[in-house]
Amino acid sequence: AQRVTQPEKLLSVFKGAPVELKCNYSYSGSPELFWYVQYSRQRLQLLLRHISRESIKGFTADLNKGETSFHLKKPFAQEEDSAMYYCALNTNAGKSTFGDGTTLTVKP
Amino acid sequence: EAGVAQSPRYKIIEKRQSVAFWCNPISGHATLYWYQQILGQGPKLLIQFQNNGVVDDSQLPKDRFSAERLKGVDSTLKIQPAKLEDSAVYLCASSMLAGGTDTQYFGPGTRLTVL
Numbered sequence: 239a240q241r242v243t244q245p246e247k248l249l250s251v252f253k254g255a256p257v258e259l260k261c262n263y264s265y266s267g268s269p270e271l272f273w274y275v276q277y278s279r280q281r282l283q284l285l286l287r288h289i290s291r292e293s294i295k296g297f298t299a300d301l302n303k304g305e306t307s308f309h310l311k312k313p314f315a316q317e318e319d320s321a322m323y324y325c326a327l328n329t330n331a332g333k334s335t336f337g338d339g340t341t342l343t344v345k346p
Numbered sequence: 347e348a349g350v351a352q353s354p355r356y357k358i359i360e361k362r363q364s365v366a367f368w369c370n371p372i373s374g375h376a377t378l379y380w381y382q383q384i385l386g387q388g389p390k391l392l393i394q395f396q397n398n399g400v401v402d403d404s405q406l407p408k409d410r411f412s413a414e415r416l417k418g419v420d421s422t423l424k425i426q427p428a429k430l431e432d433s434a435v436y437l438c439a440s441s442m443l444a445g446g447t448d449t450q451y452f453g454p455g456t457r458l459t460v461l
Contacts, residue, residue, distance in 0.1 A: 242388075244388075247386075270447050272449070274450075274452075281349075281452045281453065281454050281455070282389070282437065282439075282452040283451075283452065284449045284450070324388055324389070328447045330447075331401075331402075332377070332394070332396075332401065332402075332447050333391065333394065333401075333402050334379065334391050334394075334450070336381075336388035336389045336390070337388050338386070338387050338388045339387075339388050
């Protein structure tokens with residue numbers, strides 16, 4: 239069965255500092271990986287997906303199949319990045335598995 | 347475009363009572379998901395529909411939970427009877443493509459408290 243692990247429940251950085259939210263997965267097939275974000279009092283929404291290879295709000299994530307990781311990075315964190323971040327994996331059959339999330343706090 | 351709608355937003359019931367949640371996905375979306383999110387955890391998939399057929403319900407506690415998707419559009423999730431451990435936020439999501447590998451769009455959730 240597939241599994242998604244986000245090892246940090248809480249992450250705190252200062253504004254302007256680099257930030258990396260870790261995501262590790264286990265899945266025997268070829269996964270589709272996503273990062274979803276939930277800002278305060280808002281619904282869960284897509285931040286980015288690996289297949290798009292886009293940079294959204296300055297965030298990037300690279301799929302590393304050797305290390306089975308999909309870490310989310312941003313070189314200069316902003317206060318508005320404070321939110322809950324979830325890594326998610328979709329299998330070939332379309333089944334979704336979410337990690338338990340990381341709460342990011344960006345301090346002024 | 348209108349987003350995924352859910353109702354009610356909040357529900358408080360006593361254990362052994364029944365409760366039902368409703369979800370209206372984004373128009374034209376083929377796949378609909380129900381998740382249970384317990385405090386401090388990520389969303390856990392309960393059931394996934396593709397149009398009006400069930401794709402995956404392996405984590406649905408079928409002795410007390412049931413779900414249907416009417417005419418491949420709206421969906422209801424029911425708990426009967428509720429237990430204390432069912433206290434959670436129930437999220438509905440939809441995605442455009444069949445097959446479930448697409449981006450999911452989430453509703454605001456229903457927060458259930460079982461006393």
